[in-house]
Amino acid sequence: MGSEDNFHKRKARSTSDLKRVKAFRKQNKRILIICEGSKTEFNYFRDLRTDLGIDPKQVNIPKNDGNTPDRILDHALALYDEDALSGDAYDKVYCVFDRDTHSTFDESVQRIESLKSGRKPKPFEAITSTPCFEFWLLLHFGYTDAAFHQAGKKSVGDNAVAALKKKPGFAAYDKGTQGIYKQLKPKLPDAIKHAQKLREESIKNRTMNPATNVNILVLDIQALSSSNK
Structure with missing residues (x-):
């Protein structure tokens, strides 16, 4: 009887745990953020998550060994599909990468747009900066629409x-x-x-140098924090 009682207790706990997980998921979105490299952007969004008191299980920011847009997207797709197979797919996936001198930038942005509008849409979003993430940091000090260009051995990113x-x-x-x-x-x-003002001006003037939509991701993370309270 003892082993049978233990079995029923384990089953009850398992059912209870599953109900708690389902209740949590019903009330809380889960997002995945894959950043270029594992330094500035990675640290920035992890610190934002900590500051807002968001559970890492809700906003997953794993390290990524790829530093080009195509590798970032491939890694994000692999993690998304893995979770989808388990029956608990991410509600949103953000791929954070720079234009800089990346040859796969345009292709990766187009692939993400295709994923969003395909026969079986996937909740992917490209969070990009031109020339690089540091331009988002620059916008903290004031508005600017001054373009960046390569100068000698310095890339556009180096100049930012x-x-x-x-x-x-x-x-x-x-x-x-x-x-x-x-x-x-x-x-x-x-x-x-x-960032919002610059995006509106960029669309009007048909130029994307400089540009960033990092503010979209920041606002989405802040909204998650608000919905949890």
Whole structure:
């Protein structure tokens, strides 16, 4: 009888756990964020998640060994399909990458658009910056629509980083710098406003240099935090 009782207890616990998971999923969206590399963007969004008190199971930001748009998308697809097979697919998947000098940028953006509008749509979104993520950081200090160009041995991305290093507190900035989100948090509302204004102007003027839609992802993460309260 003892072993039979234990079996029923385990089954009851399992059923109870499953009900809790289903209840959590009914009330909470699950998103996946795959960033270019594993430094600036990775740290920024993880710090944002921590600051908002969001469970890592709800906003998954795994490390990614790929640093090109196509590899980022392939990795995101693999993780999305893996979870979909388990019966609990992500509600949204964000691929965060730069234009910079990547030869697969346009192709990857087009692939994501195809995934969104295909016969079996997948909830993917390209979160891009031109020339690079550092331009999003620059928008915390004020609005700008000045284009970036390659100059000598410096890529367009290098020049955006150089511009950021001229801002207060960023002279020693590099890709491994910690605490960027916390440092810029007081200026975040301004950056969101500036990014939105720039996107509207970019559409009107038909230019995407510079540009970023990182604010979309930030707002979506903030909305998750609000819905959890």
